[in-house]
Amino acid sequence: MYCAKCELQLDEDALFCKRCGTAVDAPDATEKIATKKKSIFAPVMFATQEEANRYRIKKGIVVIITLAILCGGLYILSRTLG
Numbered sequence: 001m002y003c004a005k006c007e008l009q010l011d012e013d014a015l016f017c018k019r020c021g022t023a024v025d026a027p028d029a030t031e032k033i034a035t036k037k038k039s040i041f042a043p044v045m046f047a048t049q050e051e052a053n054r055y056r057i058k059k060g061i062v063v064i065i066t067l068a069i070l071c072g073g074l075y076i077l078s079r080t081l082g
């Protein structure tokens, strides 16, 4: 097949033109990109419910630590300024 823009000959499974970067509008090319995007943005899957809970707890701890650092910083700042 050929690039629609610069007419360079491309591989049959090429998604983009090697020369000008134009996306090849072959019917299966867009499908391939769609599947790739799906796998990237797929939600994080956990093997067990326990694993999911552990992940949630870890996230909660990170949020608490961040808040603690913020509060501590504000406290020190208010004491220094006041």
Ligand SMILES: [Zn+2]
Pocket: 003, 004, 005, 006, 007, 008, 017, 018, 019, 020, 021, 022
């Ligand atoms: Zn091209």
